[in-house]
Amino acid sequence: MSITKSASVSEQRLVISVSCSFSMEVCPPPSGLEAEYETLFTRDALLFLYELISTFDEEVDQVLRLRVSRKAHLDLSGDVPSFLESATHIRKDSAWRVLPVPLRLQRRHVDIGDLAPCDTQRFIKALQSPAQGIQVDFDDGNCPTYYNQIKGIHNVFKVVHNQLPNVPAISQAPVLMLRPRAWNMVEHNMMVKGKEAPGPLFDFGLLMFHCGKTLFENKSGPFFYLSKVESFLEARLWNKIFVWTQIKLGLPLGSVKATVLIENVLAAFEMEEILYELRDHSAGLNCGIWDYSASFVNKFGHRKAFLLPDRSKYVNMEKHFLRSYMDLLVQTCHRRGALATGGMAALLLPEDPLSDSYRRALANVTRLKLLEIKAGVDGFMVYDLSLIEPMQKLFKLHTEGDNQLFQLLDNVSVTPEDLLSMPSGGVTLYGLKYNIAVGVLFINAWLSGKGHFFYRGQVEDSATAEISRSQVWQWIRHRAKLEDDGRVVSKRLVTDLTKEVTMELGTLCRSVRAGQNLHTAADMFLELVLKRDFPEFITTYLNLDHTFLSSQNTGQVEPADKDMHQSKL
Template structure:
């Protein structure tokens, strides 16, 4: 494949479109690239060169079929659980892996050994916040193309180009990439597609586009600076998916001339089925593993995803009854730490979403800091080697907390021999009911998230904390499940029903219109109701927005750069 700077892309079978033209629709074209979003012509040409497109084409065509296979495996596993009524357990077929005491993951490079506090939900298309994070004292940055990011073509190109600039030291007054917080690059999850790139007549898998461009433009530079390439892998559901990622890593390293094991990846255990395969996931990635991560909301939402139609798995009000001290979440975190440390892998906790108020002398500031400290101390005491915060003002207090309660670079020596976790522990739902305030909060978060996406933003701020697709997932999941089971409110005799949710949505809209005046807010409310009132549970709200309500439009650059403009400057 060849390409000129004019933007015409060719292969041996035909041309790809010039910028400003519609894509060629021809069976002879093996790869199609849509035109540049407005205002990003230079970034577009930098990323999409003849060489990078050839690499992307090979990567995607090589693994397209296997991506379909792992997604098909998800569907078949869900169908089997539904039809049989069975519950997941630790796999008999892989018992030898779990019983073998000798295997370990390869040690991670020095820059990953000590990452007590990372910045999370960092959408790199927000240039101002990205630069501020690079200048911060954080030890790592979760550069997020997934949960905290809205994957418009504009945002993806802007974000990947910003990573390229950071890696190649093109931002002024930013530390060299070897000294800046280490970049933990988080491509989109398997459920996401890239509408603007077609390979062999099919839309490209979103994670392969993100991963491929990041590796092609930044992989070698990161490796040479002993600062990567390091990744987060989202929404992995089985060891077969980890096996596919490992094959992709090996193929990519060979193509780019990097040693095997150069790529390191942390797998986010965000699904209840993956919790039963943590050792197997580490085993599949043992040359490329940077450990496992646990987080509360995507993981909790996965229970509704897999078992939400079963009365026994009714998840109570998350605001009142769901936290990391509950048996099913505490068991999951303890097992993750034990599994990782037994195999020499790092275990990381979730993200503190609360925002510190401006005035350090205020009661609200002390209250928020005390809450974050208490919750993160639970994770430190469980043995995690690090966690994330959103608010940059929390970096130093949380680093001090780690220093006060731990010794050394990490807690790999905490083997947690005291932990014995059974399937019953992992599947034990907390007791509790549904409150009116919890129901209204979930509705508000769901509507505001969809509204943010319609504005090209992947996260927003509500009642003193950041919300993203993870909190949107648990919010809309709970509303759907409570309607499905006609759950009673603790406050009165009403049942959660279609009528009640519709009426409350109208009531909440009065508040939201004042809080967030937006022309897309009514559409967001309609789409939220469509999601929670459907007969069948939509697997991911992001898939629903990205595919059922196809999301192809380019965003005005002013929208993207203003993602956090309504926050005080210290929060940027």
């Protein structure tokens, strides 16, 4: 294998010639990250990535094609999902268990969520915090510019190798739960055999090559979150990737542990099968709320029976379809010796702990998280670091021991009808405008290289953007009526409200360029919600759009500080 530079400066790439017919191309480093690039893209690391991607690229394409095929079958047949008859023997076999959970994962009551590791300042604060874990997020809370991916992976490298100042050693710091991108994302800056690299293999490969062995030697990993898994076949693919990687890197089989996020309605019917496929590498399952709710629109949104009401008023974990999903997840995990984790508290606490607004916000988070604790979850996430200790105290007050694996929920019986029962309710003008604002602001954040933003006292990311734009699309499709005045949610109404919301948000812009980006984001949002066919993921749409691609080399993004950005664009 040889590494050479191409002659053209404008098209300069690293070209790895493996043989006369195979090659790998890697874009040069973004400005300011030359040293980080040299650390990560060594000859051996590139060869490892080439072999990893070459080995599994076709299977990645296959699972994506199976998603399309399955969706087409549901659309053509009008069927709804159910528990798999072909896997009845797995569900009925009470003997199998996942391998025991490693010691460092046994007590993770409160993790920090949505932490994009390219934000060095916030990463350091999280590592210094009393949190038991950190969701190191290259997915929902991260905008995957080339700069952000390299900076984020290199920051993980520095943490694992104790190169970040004033943070505990990796064996003492909050455990890192590494979350690579989901299968729908590609890495535009690496070509393998003439194809763009799958985003999750790019992230996973670099993280494992540079950090896997050190994490294992320090009994602190490697631990992963797996996003947007839709079926047991996708879990099977991840398991094959884990086995291959461990053999390649000389790690014992079972070293890698992964928590699968059940954020798709189809995956909710295959939880046991997903655990079974990953039984040697499973750390459990995770339940959220917004990606999962948005998946109903993704899979069944054109059917009026699956009209999802206003999320700001009618959708929460107390509703039957979401409570059933959480109960089933906890029951499934605990029957098999796996950990069940809840979603993330997105609320930001006001600065003054003596204020009424602070007490109300804390009471709201406490009520919702206590619901999850009583349902049997072993932990959950918060965004605001100020919530870590209050939520840890909540766990200590209402549970005993490191986790709730003893909560077997034998009295819980969840049917397909329970999982598919839509909550009743309508659409409010407030909810429509809120969804428009979140959708526009998320696209605006991506155009400036940020994966999340703050709006009305809470953090918003791709999960809330998914449910927001999904609901607007579905309400237009089914001509839902506003509870306020009976107006129909139409193209005209949404267009007019988007202009109104954008004008209101525009008053907060700090520059002409920021205002222009906001209007571009509004135009892109309208394109999304007015499409004839529902785009599966907002992140896929953005990642493949020329506007985002042209913004990738804008350099370092500002840290996502809640005080700075809560009321500004």
